[in-house]
Amino acid sequence: MYKNLAAVIAAACFLSPFFPLTATAAQPAQASASSGNKPVKAAFVYVTPVFEAGWTHQHDEGRKAVEQSLGNSVKTTVVENVAEGADSERVVRDLAQQGHDIIFTTSFGYMEPTLKVAKEFPNVKFESITGYKTDVNVAVANARYYEGRYLAGVAAGRLTKSNVAGYVAGFPIPEVLQGLNAFTLGMRSVNPQAQVKVVWLNAWFDPAKERDAAMTLFNQSVDVITFHTATNAVMVAAQERGKMAIAYHSDMRKVAPDAQLMAVMHEWGNYYTQRVQDVxxxxxxxxxASGGLKEGMIRVGDFGPKMSNSVRNEIQQIQKDIVMGKRQIFQGPIKDNEGKPVVAAGQALTPVQILNMNYLVEGVVGKVTP
Incomplete structure (x- = not known):
């Protein structure tokens, strides 16, 4: 995982333009070796084991959707619990050598290993999920998670009693900063006095550290919590402490039936299916590629018993406004949490500016550097 955020931001300035999920960019690729009757061999590399819920669960649900949609015309392979770095490079190279036509690498820290291996296998297609660097045979895709995060923030702002929310986060990369900032903006849009306390873990997958961070936040007046890590540990902690929580990735009412207010989920089935069909x-x-609420890649719902009907209706109306373009998440005036203006009144961040986000907005208690 990248720990030098400045390097990440600088490299991100060379992003290619966005394209819709159903469209294509300008560079043509060679026809797939799998054209005709031969099934496409598609591989998926996961950063954690496949659990009943969470980050990897959602990507594996996407893989299953590919199989269900395309039947015998596709054959999928899974390699799970692959550490970022040298291990992932070895796994991706091995999959390419096995003759896979397309390889989906589903973690930010897989980006550089994927690019390196792709140069060795020009006829294999690679999809770097949550990355930002492309090549002739490497595409990248991400979701606008922050749209769902904003809605979750509205719920937290309406239902908190202490006016303090907690956020357990993996690494301070732009994707995580976008979500944390959107959550805070949503919360303060309905509760201007609210604060969000963040704990950085420097890990995506560490259930013990995730749980400890949640417990620490609960001891600091936090009564509603959310997270950007890979497991359900924060939800379990909230259930045990009698706090409110917003699930991420998947519906987690199974482990937090009383704590869960709602869930912010990402759905990969349509995108993965389309890309395999393209091969x-x-x-x-x-x-x-980037998809959000409008494209169905981000979904909110699975409301729990503590969610009031009035707040649910408010969230659903705001969601409609976002989908119709009537509301921008990062609409000025916005200050960072040191008081510096970062978005002027009447202005909104562009997609590339959002991707380059490297600050925390007013209301977040914490720093970008863990």
Whole structure:
């Protein structure tokens, strides 16, 4: 995982333009070796084991959707619990050597290993999920998680009694900063006095550390919590402490039936299916895809018993406004948490500016550097 945020931001300035989930970028790719009757061989690399809920669960649900949609015309392979870095490079290279036509690498820290291996296998297509660097045979895709996070913040702002929310976060990369800031903006849009306390873990997958961070936040007046890590440990902690929590990745009412207010989920089935079909037809192109509430890649729901009907209705109305373009998440005026203006009144951040986010907004208690 990248710990030098400045390097990440500088590199991100060379992003290719976004393209819709159903469109393609300009660079043509060679026709797939799997064209015709031969099934497409698609591989998926996961950073954690496949659990009943969480980050990897959602990607594996996407893989299953590919199989269900395409049947015998696709054959999928899974390698789970692969550490970022040298291990992932070895795994991705091995999958390419096995003759896979397309390889989905589903963690930010897989980006550089994926790019390196892709240069060795120009006829294999690679999808770097949550990365930002493309190549002729490497596309990147991400979701606008922050749209769901904003809605979750509205719920937290309406239902908190202490006016203090908690956020357990993995690494301070732009994707995580976007979500944390959107959550805070949503919360303060309905509760201007609210604060969000963040704990950085420097890990995506460490259930013990996730739990300890949640417990620490609960001891600091936090009564509603959310997270950007890979497991359900924060939800379990909230259930035990009698606090409110917003699930991320998946519905987690199974482990937090009383604590869960709602869930912010990401759905990969349509995107993965389309990209495999593109390989099958020889139409795969590199590029940078992004989907949110409008495209169905981000979904909110699975409301728990502590969610009031009035707040649910408010969230659903705001969601409609976001989908219709009537509300921008990062609309000025916005200050960072040191008082510096970062978005002027009447202005909104562009997609590239959002991708380059490297600050915390007013209301967040904490620093970008863990």
């Amino acid at each position: 099958q037809s020889g139409q795969w192109r590199t590029g940078n």
